[in-house]
Amino acid sequence: MVTHAARAADLTDLDAAVTYCSACPRLVDWRSEVARTKRASFRDQEYWGRPVPGFGDPAARIAILGLAPAAHGGNRTGRIFTGDRSGDVLFAALHRAGLANQPTSVAADDGLALWRTRIFAAVRCAPPDNKPTPAERDTCAPWLHREVELLRPTLRVVVALGAFAWAAWWPALRSAYGLRPPSPRPSFGHGAHWSGTAVPELLGCYHVSQQNTFTGRLTPGMLDDVFARAKRLAGLD
Template sequence: MTIRVHNLTELNNIIISCTRCPRLVEYRSSVARQKVKRYMNEHYWGRPLPGFGDPSARVLIVGLAPAAHGGNRTGRMFTGDSSGDFLFASLFRCGLSNQSSSLRVNDGLRLRGVYVTAALRCAPPQNKPARDELDRCFEYLKMELSLLEHVKVIVALGGIAFSTCKRLVGIREGKFGHGTEIKAGGYLVVASYHPSRRNTQTGLLNAQMLDRIFLRARALAGLSELQ
């Protein structure tokens, strides 16, 4: 895929119109049509998700993919699901956002020094992307990073995001582990367990562990606390 984009707005407009993965187009649309009981009265986004946050970000956070009834419903990464609840509470405690929750677009959330994105832009069935889908979507992440000129630190949430980020900075070595750091391509990649409900409910990841990741990322990126 060769697309030339000049800014994040252009890129985001391309992303939200993307239909390159037939399986994901079918899944994201059918979830948006069928909904779940608790969100039956809501209008689902049902399309790919662009990244969002501070265009001057020094820290890029890369998740796996939108949740079927989270981002795929609200239209914003990590917004309206339990992973997002855990993530944004941590960003707030670490001085990287102005509020601790992310419930819907236009809820007043402002990220400071941080941009949030994902390895895959469309919700995959069972949260499991296929290799070819990750490959196709990788092009968008590459373009996004090139437009975010101030990024120094990339926080990868989970093993798949970590592999994607290694590819992004041009290395193959490095085993995933919570707190693993890799320097390559002019960036520092910091790995974290994904704040999924499974990881947080089993205690694999707790609030202090995630806070330590973001405090470390903030320090490595040279960000001071939000005033």
Template sequence: MSAAEGYPGRAAADSPTLAELDARLVLCRACPRLVAWREESARVKRPAFQDWDYWARPVPGFGPTDASLVVTGLAPAAHGANRTGRIFTGDRAGDLLYATLYDLGLASQAASTRRDDGLELYGVRVTAPVHCAPPANRPTPGERDTCRPWLAQELRLLWPTMRSVVALGAFGWQAALSALEEAGWSVPRPRPMFGHGARTTLTASDGTGPAITLFGCYHVSQRNVFTGRLTPTMVREVLEAAAHCAGLPVDGNGTGPGPPG
């Protein structure tokens, strides 16, 4: 099915489970610039990854189908998730994110290196508003909007269990608000502003569904960490608050994984 025949809008809407959503998502070719870049990055590999067979497709979300906490970022990195096929895997941003989840007892191991490394997440699903690697890590507003049906349907399918969302960065915050609104939650006007540690509660548009709390966190990018704008402690504080809001037990001592919920 081509973009003109329904990707991604109808393909996402016609996916009744996360497994079917992910299977359709990885076939998407709706954004020509992103398709060209993800495939070019797989041909012109970094020297350290010459022996890798790059994923070079849209990268689906990762985590259990009954997650109560969702973490959403920006987009896959050209030589990170675009290489490994797992979101936030294979780059410095993912190193910090998954190490923090492990520290809180929400992941089975501290490192995420490849799709088959055995990593499990407990009550957490990690995703992105744009599923293909963009040039210079900068998707356009049009690419964000084209990709939105995938995230909106992912959030809609998590409706029964999801209680909190962590948006990494201002781009992720704005994209999350739009996707949550499309998925059935009411977004106030004017829209809540992004900030590190910001939080806002959104009620279900139908008046009967569950409310969710959206948390803002500076993006876990290498640049933010190297400049000191974001520290591991700051990441942990936001993720721990969001986990408590979602009803997830966390390890307050930072000694590693807790039992699956």
């Protein structure tokens, strides 16, 4: 799996290669079971049921790093943050920020396009209870590391959605940039900011989960502030 990721010559190669990954038995079983049984409201649809690649501009200046695909979102549609309530919140905010051409993301063929932005996850398969294990995170890491390496010429800012994504960034930083992570590592928090030398700026943002958005822990205004800051740091104002 490490070899497959390293061999990817560009993002198109990487996106194609990752969809064939079967390195984590628990995740393979879960994503396949969800695709077979389906949610009642989607029973007439064919689920993707495979690893979900990144999505967006290959010349991205901003990267949005999430946790993993949702069982009935990305695992159903084949596109990250697509077809679920988390995606509804995220893409509406990206559209308000001028980083997406439309405010919705419902299917892989819905015409959505991102401007100077790319979205990917630390773990590429939907996990049970939205909780990948540390071993699954580490097994999947080469896909993330190679993606960051391929984006390196243009990448200026990474927005980490949640503490899991924040923690996944430090090994990617070492792999793609050859930089030892700071010690102690900065703590995650909404609005947290870390800046290194000749590497992307890192911003923390609460995850766009239903738990956070329904309770008001993460509001549209908070998301708008994060993406406005990301645009400034990326030189996209």
